[in-house]
Amino acid sequence: MKQTIGCYHAHYSNIDYIQQAMEPFDVELVHFVDPGLDRRKSDAAFPVETAQARIQDTLVWVESAHVDAILVTCTFFTAHMPDSDALPVSIPVVRIDxxxxxxxxxxxxxxxxxxxxxxxxxxxxxxxxxxxxxxxxxxxxxxxxxxxxxxxxxxxxxxxxxxxxxxxxxxxxxxxxxxxxxxxxxxxxxxxxxxxxxxxxxxxxxLSELSRYMEKGLQLKPRPRTS
Missing domain, CATH: 3.40.50.1860 (Rossmann fold)
Incomplete structure (x- = not known):
């Protein structure tokens, strides 16, 4: 059965990279982008706790969109996520790093x-x-x-x-x-x-390591050949 992966990005430019990396596999990619958080993260009046809360809320939102796993492609987001055993979601979460x-x-x-x-x-x-x-x-x-x-x-x-x-x-x-x-x-x-x-x-x-890692970790299947 085809898996659906929710991809959580900080910037739209990352979408093409993930599309290319996942092209060999029978998956559906659903993209969620939050450039506003990426722009505000360095503001002096924007506490890191607010960023962490936003990231966790978005993970819950992505899970609610009927996906089987989440891929977080921003290193700022991954650095401010809880440890795996404290994540607020019940599906697999892969961090880009x-x-x-x-x-x-x-x-x-x-x-x-x-x-x-x-x-x-x-x-x-x-x-x-x-x-x-x-x-x-x-x-x-x-x-x-x-x-x-x-x-x-x-x-x-x-x-x-x-x-x-x-x-x-x-x-x-x-x-x-x-x-x-x-x-x-x-x-x-x-x-x-x-x-x-x-x-x-x-x-x-x-990106060069992502395809192999995702295939192994999520047991992805090859995309069916078209005649």
Missing amino acids: DPLFEAICAEGRPPLLVFTNPATVDGTVRRLIQYAEGRGMELPVRTHLLEGTFDILMRGDKETYLSKVTEGLMNLAAEHPDHQLWAAQLSMAGAAGRAEEAAGVRIGDP
């Missing part, structure tokens, strides 16, 4: 996580360290913020954003050959692919 964390822990070289959104850095790193510790690992995590790039995406100029992020990733790959680079946000996946091809080095990203 779970496949990324699994791949980082399996990699031999020390990780360098690259971000464009400053509001996601601390929460993502905290979750990664907790994830690694749960597997008996201690990771020497380094981070780098490509400053000013996320504002470009928020203005809707996706192509300039991809160009700037691609350039930044290529420069970092050259400067840190002893580290494994990871584009830590879904919005960076396209740039990671471009930089990887141009620089000739692997640059990990959440």
Whole structure:
């Protein structure tokens, strides 16, 4: 039976990435986007508790739309969600950085996580360290913020954003050959692919690991062939 996955995004630009990643599987995707929360999260008068309450309320709303599982594609959202055993929903919830964390822990070289959104850095790193510790690992995590790039995406100029992020990733790959680079946000996946091809080095990203992780975790079936 076809499964229905509710996809909870901070920005509309993430929809295409998820559509592509889930194309091989017999699933229906229902998209829920909250750009207002993404814009307000850095406001001084917008407490983190309000953001957390909004995220939890939306998870409950998505579950009520008759979906079988939820995929949360924003790292800010995942960083401010409760632990899995405290989530306010009864269906499986996949966080976009779970496949990324699994791949980082399996990699031999020390990780360098690259971000464009400053509001996601601390929460993502905290979750990664907790994830690694749960597997008996201690990771020497380094981070780098490509400053000013996320504002470009928020203005809707996706192509300039991809160009700037691609350039930044290529420069970092050259400067840190002893580290494994990871584009830590879904919005960076396209740039990671471009930089990887141009620089000739692997640059990990959440999307490249997502399909395998979702197929295994949700036992997804292949999309039927059409004659």
